[in-house]
Amino acid sequence: MTAGSHYQDRMTEAADWVVRLQADDLSDVDALAFDAWLQADADNAAAYDAALSVSREFQANARAVRQGLRERRPPRTLVLRGRYGAFGALAAAALVAAVVVPAMLPATSTTAYATATGEHRTVSLADGSKIDLNAGTQLSVTLGRHQRQVALAEGQAVFDVTHDAGRPFLITAGDRTVRVVGTQFDVRRRAGHLSVTVTRGTVEVLPTGGAQGQAFRLHPGQRLEHQEGVQGAQVMAAAPEQALGWRAGRLVYRDQPLSVVVADLNAQFAKPIRVADPALAATPVSGVFIVDSEDAVVRRLALLVSAHTIPSGDGVTLLRSETPKR
Numbered sequence: 001m002t003a004g005s006h007y008q009d010r011m012t013e014a015a016d017w018v019v020r021l022q023a024d025d026l027s028d029v030d031a032l033a034f035d036a037w038l039q040a041d042a043d044n045a046a047a048y049d050a051a052l053s054v055s056r057e058f059q060a061n062a063r064a065v066r067q068g069l070r071e072r073r074p075p076r077t078l079v080l081r082g083r084y085g086a087f088g089a090l091a092a093a094a095l096v097a098a099v100v101v102p103a104m105l106p107a108t109s110t111t112a113y114a115t116a117t118g119e120h121r122t123v124s125l126a127d128g129s130k131i132d133l134n135a136g137t138q139l140s141v142t143l144g145r146h147q148r149q150v151a152l153a154e155g156q157a158v159f160d161v162t163h164d165a166g167r168p169f170l171i172t173a174g175d176r177t178v179r180v181v182g183t184q185f186d187v188r189r190r191a192g193h194l195s196v197t198v199t200r201g202t203v204e205v206l207p208t209g210g211a212q213g214q215a216f217r218l219h220p221g222q223r224l225e226h227q228e229g230v231q232g233a234q235v236m237a238a239a240p241e242q243a244l245g246w247r248a249g250r251l252v253y254r255d256q257p258l259s260v261v262v263a264d265l266n267a268q269f270a271k272p273i274r275v276a277d278p279a280l281a282a283t284p285v286s287g288v289f290i291v292d293s294e295d296a297v298v299r300r301l302a303l304l305v306s307a308h309t310i311p312s313g314d315g316v317t318l319l320r321s322e323t324p325k326r
Contacts, residue, residue, distance in 0.1 A: 010043065011037035018165075082124055110142040115155070118268050120247070128162035129169065134188075134246055136267030143167075155267065156188040160200075174228040175211035179204040185218075186243040190263040197223040197243035205233070251289040258305055262318075265301070269294040272315035280307060280320045288316045 017034055025289055027034045038044050113133060115121050121133045133139070137155025142148070142165070150159075152173040161169045163182025171178040173189040183201020188194070196205055198218045206215040207222050217222055223238035238254075245252040251264055258280040262273045268291055275281040283305050290298055302309055302318060309316045 010041075010047045011051060013037070014044070017048055018051045019099065026060055082179075108142060108144040110140055112138075112139045112140040117266075117270055127164060127167070127273075130160040132158040132247055133162075134267065136190075152187060152259035154189060156186065156190070156246070156264075158186045158247065160184045172208055174211075175208050176226055176228075177206050177208045179206060190267070191259075191264075192228040193260065194226045194228060195223055197238045199240045199243055245288070249291045251283050251291060253287060253289075255284045255286055257281065258285050258301075258318075261285050261289075261301065265289075265297060269297075271325050272313075273298060274315060274317045276317060277320055280305065280318065 011027050017037065020034070022297055038048070098326060103117050113121070113123055113131070115133045115135055115137045118135050120135060121143075123131045123133065125131065125141060125148075127148060129148070131139075131141075131150075134156035137157055138153040139157065140151045140153075142150075143297045147167050148164075150169070150171040152171055158172070159169070159180075161180055161182050161184070165181055168300060169180045169182075171185060171187055173179075174192065176194055176262065178185070178196055180201065180203040182201045185198040185201070185203055186195075186199070188196075196203065196218060198220050198270070200220055203218050204215060205218065205226075207213045213226075213233065216233060216235055218224055218235065221237055223243070224233055226233040239252075242251075242252040242254060246264075251261070254259055258275060262275055262281075266272050272296055284305060285301075287304055289300065291297065298309060298316060298318075301307075305318070307318045307320050308321050309318055311317075
């Protein structure tokens with residue numbers, strides 16, 4: 001097999017994967033097969049990126065292309081034969097899209113959203129996507145021609161992203177970026193700790209800019225935990241109710257450090273909860289908290305971690321309870 005034909009076969013496979021991954025009925029088997037294809041050859045990832053770039057360019061400019069084709073009569077008909085034809089058609093379409101009346105496309109817009117302590121908010125975006133913001137959340141949304149971008153400064157949100165192969169949905173949270181085409185997932189960023197939980201579809205979590213670390217592909221029922229500034233990350237199982245329970249007033253935890261629970265509660269209530277003891281802050285917590293009155297929630301939390309509370313400024317501090325001496 002010549003180098004040219006090998007390249008053409010690789011690009012054809014990449015174009016096929018672009019189409020398959022955009023299907024609404026994408027299965028876990030398809031996702032695993034795609035992972036295997038990427039790992040089979042180091043050049044496959046570059047081929048996929050090239051094919052995806054062509055597809056995005058065409059999709060982003062599809063309206064302008066149609067208008068341009070109606071107004072312009074092509075000098076000759078281009079006939080593409082063989083398996084390479086699908087990718088060649090995409091490339092030709094992208095070339096037309098890049099030069100036909102780009103000024104007709106809408107301008108990029110950025111909108112900032114924020115929720116106060118104890119406030120929840122649902123935002124519907126112009127592309128049909130929906131964001132449920134938890135309390136104490138700050139983020140901005142930029143809907144561009146080629147991609148949709150969210151910058152999560154602090155807080156937690158559930159993203160229900162409308163499928164748009166031409167404009168991937170990117171969420172930047174600290175030193176990581178979450179990339180998706182269309183799915184539902186929860187992103188939490190508080191005090192430099194990031195978690196991403198997928199309930200539907202597939203997302204990628206990648207290092208941002210010059211940050212170190214590997215890329216992860218998450219499927220439904222998986223959660224990634226990452227501490228900003230640290231290279232590693234952990235991927236574990238996570239039930240959907242654990243990720244989405246806060247929308248119904250339930251905070252669900254499974255072996256989460258007390259510090260994570262306290263950070264979430266501090267976004268819900270006006271009186272801050274503090275944990276001065278690092279060992280107590282690292283204590284794993286498993287349970288369901290109904291977000292009703294702060295005093296009741298703090299009392300249940302203290303019992304769960306064998307702690308007691310004392311007034312501290314405008315809030316309370318959790319202290320480890322001493323074991324009674326015999």
